[in-house]
Amino acid sequence: MxxxxxxxxxxxxxxxxxxxxxxxxxxxxxxxxxxxxxxxxxxxxxxxxxxxxxxxxxxxxxxxxxxxxxxxxxxxxxxxxxxxxxxxxxxxxxxxxxxxxxxxxxxxxxxxxxxxxxxxxxxxxxxxxxxxxxxxxxxxxxxxxxxxxxxxxxxxxxxxxxxxxxxxxxxxxxxxxxxxxxxxxxxxxxxxxxxxxxxxxxxxxxxxxxxxxxxxxxxxxxxxxxxxxxxxxxxxxxxxxxxxxxxxxxxxxxxxxxxxxxxxxxxxxxxxxxxxxxxxxxxxxxxxxxxxALPELPQAKKQRFITEYGLKLQDAQVLIEDKAVADYFEEVMMEMRTWSETLEETEGTSEEIWARHKAGLTKLVSGWLLSELFKLMNQAGQPIEEVKITPENFAEFVTLVYQRKVNSSAAQVLLKEMYASGGDPSHIMEEKDLSQIGDAGALTSVIERIIKDNPEQVRQYLGGKEPLLKFFIGLAMKATKGKGDPEKLAEIFREKIHNPG
Structure with missing residues (x-):
């Protein structure tokens, strides 16, 4: 039965x-x-x-x-x-x-x-x-x-x-x-x-x-x-x-x-x-x-986050589980709208610029908020209300990452410093020398030296061992003290390995 x-x-x-x-x-x-x-x-x-x-x-x-x-x-x-x-x-x-x-x-x-x-x-x-x-x-x-x-x-x-x-x-x-x-x-x-x-x-x-x-x-x-x-x-x-x-x-x-x-x-x-x-x-x-006088209720907020910001269901659910976190996210997104106008492009109205960058910026906001910021909060045993990072500063931080002015590993250091002090991300980035090296000439010289110093690995890579790319980029990041742009380094490496002259 x-x-x-x-x-x-x-x-x-x-x-x-x-x-x-x-x-x-x-x-x-x-x-x-x-x-x-x-x-x-x-x-x-x-x-x-x-x-x-x-x-x-x-x-x-x-x-x-x-x-x-x-x-x-x-x-x-x-x-x-x-x-x-x-x-x-x-x-x-x-x-x-x-x-x-x-x-x-x-x-x-x-x-x-x-x-x-x-x-x-x-x-x-x-x-x-x-x-x-x-x-x-x-x-x-x-x-x-x-x-x-x-x-x-x-x-x-x-x-x-x-x-x-x-x-x-x-x-x-x-x-x-x-x-x-x-x-x-x-x-x-x-x-x-x-x-x-x-x-x-x-x-x-x-x-x-x-x-x-x-x-x-x-x-x-x-x-x-x-x-x-x-x-x-x-x-x-x-x-x-x-x-x-x-x-x-x-x-x-x-x-x-x-x-x-x-x-x-x-x-x-x-x-x-x-x-x-x-x-x-x-x-x-x-x-x-x-x-x-009723506020927006959790399930309505979750659906709006999905529709308005294009969030994944799981991310939206985590955000709405604490009203203070959901409010913080929305304040950051409002600030992102302002920061999007500082992006280096001139074509179109502010509405059109926001529309082009909204998805990428939202993905970064939710990603850094739900992973790295949550991790720091858990380590400190603090709720979002006690976090010193203002929504404006968090939005500026995300903009720096989006513009590739700071790479992922340096951004983690930057966020940790912001969490401790509540300081401005641009000032901390300059003070701690965390800005990403994006200059093609400087990165090219690093890649050329690595190719020259590792002939055996170069031979294996050219023989089809693609995973070795991580080895070369790792050496380049070490040479730049973690400040190189990994995407640009990979791009330059592929070009130089096949066209050494």
């Missing part, structure tokens, strides 16, 4: 609102001392009244629009009743029957195949506090209590762990582009629970699902789902498929899921409308205003 996984996700994203969901306490709790960003409201003192955070509602609407959701004109706060030490009120303020948004979708690409993943709902809620367990006691930090969250619930549309992982990565990218959240899983800004069941291929019936918790990385999501597919497959093969809903936790050390408890249903939480908060009413005009 062939079994297929049926997977759905429940994702919590901590929003970058300035204050908490229902009080004015700071939402910056990552670095704060325990129990300092707190007040009677987020501690659940009797008699306190919550007030909904307008900024958090707007961030929720932004994310819902990016997920192609229908924004509800009216959404209602609800109390979700359960007792944990990290929930001081004895209930969580969330949304239940009337969420902020519903019926959306997000398309993801896995191995060059596109999958449309349905979004059941997006609702707002507050986070709980954080427990710290010691051998003889449990300590509670209430800084996180009341932090604004959005919960995104997908349809059970995933058929593999890989699809679920890539969806989460795309969701993180969306959150970062929108400025909704840093969505850092390691810091708990993005948390995921996965629901999984198996069924015989071809069946429409849904079997009891298992919820997996404690998934704090993309790798953990994929590993936990892969493990659960194997575990449940074994149960099916033994004739005892899972017949009740349960919750299991992912143990990263043992690389397995462990049973925690039978899963609660909605009735167990005794939801009812929150009496202390009014409904959220959103007019069509308000939603349109938020929609008009």
């Amino acid at each position: 062939t079994l297929e996984p049926i997977i759905g996700l429940e994702i919590h994203i901590q929003m970058k609102a300035k204050s908490k969901m229902f009080c004015s306490c700071s939402n910056e709790s990552d670095e704060a001392a325990p129990n300092t960003n707190i007040c009677p409201i987020c501690l659940g003192h009797p008699g306190t009244l919550p007030q909904a955070n307008e900024q958090a509602v707007e961030l929720g609407v932004m994310m819902a629009l990016a997920l192609n959701c229908l924004i509800k004109k009216k959404s209602v706060w609800a109390r979700k009743n359960y007792f944990y030490p990290d929930l001081s009120k004895g209930y969580q303020i969330s949304q239940f029957e009337e969420p902020l948004a519903e019926n959306g979708h997000l398309t993801v690409e896995v191995k060059e195949k596109k999958y449309r993943i349905g979004i059941t709902r997006l609702h707002l809620e507050e986070d709980a506090a954080k427990n710290f367990h010691a051998p003889d006691q449990t300590l509670v930090d209430y800084n996180r209590a009341g932090t604004p969250l959005m919960e995104i619930v997908t349809e059970p549309d995933f058929r593999s762990p890989e699809e679920a992982k890539i969806f989460l990565q795309e969701l993180r990218l969306l959150a970062r582009y929108l400025g909704v959240s840093d969505a850092d899983m390691e810091k708990g800004h993005l948390r995921c629970d996965a629901n999984i069941s198996l069924r015989p291929a071809g069946e429409d019936k849904l079997y009891p699902k298992t919820e997996i918790k404690n998934l704090n990385s993309f790798k953990a999501v994929a590993r936990a789902l892969e493990y659960e597919v194997k575990r449940q497959t074994d149960e099916w093969q033994k004739g005892t498929p899972v017949n009740f809903q349960s919750t299991r936790g992912w143990d990263e050390n043992q690389l397995k899921t462990v049973e925690q408890r039978k899963k609660e249903g909605a009735a167990d939480y005794r939801y009812f409308p929150e009496p202390d908060l009014p409904e959220i009413i959103l007019s069509a005009a308000e939603v349109e205003q938020i929609k008009a």
Whole structure:
């Protein structure tokens, strides 16, 4: 029997609102001392009244629009009743029957195949506090209590762990582009629970699902789902498929899921409308205003990079995976437009000159950015925001390479110097004597001497041993201290080897 996984996700994203969901306490709790960003409201003192955070509602609407959701004109706060030490009120303020948004979708690409993943709902809620367990006691930090969250619930549309992982990565990218959240899983800004069941291929019936918790990385999501597919497959093969809903936790050390408890249903939480908060009413005009302010989204940007700049799909994908990198690339390309006017040609308008050189310049920009600049950033452990090389200087650097005023090996030295100092590339090139020797007379004398000093290799080359060309060019580069133009050297060598006079 062939079994297929049926997977759905429940994702919590901590929003970058300035204050908490229902009080004015700071939402910056990552670095704060325990129990300092707190007040009677987020501690659940009797008699306190919550007030909904307008900024958090707007961030929720932004994310819902990016997920192609229908924004509800009216959404209602609800109390979700359960007792944990990290929930001081004895209930969580969330949304239940009337969420902020519903019926959306997000398309993801896995191995060059596109999958449309349905979004059941997006609702707002507050986070709980954080427990710290010691051998003889449990300590509670209430800084996180009341932090604004959005919960995104997908349809059970995933058929593999890989699809679920890539969806989460795309969701993180969306959150970062929108400025909704840093969505850092390691810091708990993005948390995921996965629901999984198996069924015989071809069946429409849904079997009891298992919820997996404690998934704090993309790798953990994929590993936990892969493990659960194997575990449940074994149960099916033994004739005892899972017949009740349960919750299991992912143990990263043992690389397995462990049973925690039978899963609660909605009735167990005794939801009812929150009496202390009014409904959220959103007019069509308000939603349109938020929609008009949305930035260009990652997939639209990727497609534009491919169309407008002629980038390869893979290069465009790498560029858009960090909005700051994508913005840096675009700023460099705008500067390249200006630098193209300095190229040594006079025919045509600036538009025509740019059109002739755009493809070659773009290829160099993406190549040097994604290889050499990324390598320097990785070595330094720095994001693009901390790089000292301005887009203007990077564009000037690329122009020098394009004009063959500096060769590839010297350009690497030049870029490294620029990375360290943030200096002007032309000044550094002059100061470090890195400019390429392009003078035909100087290069010809170097080649003639090499041909004269290596008669045996010349004989072998003329006998058909073409790879020896690299040997001769290597000697020439050494003689010019790495400053020779390799293409011109090869051209002169071919001419002189066949026409020594």
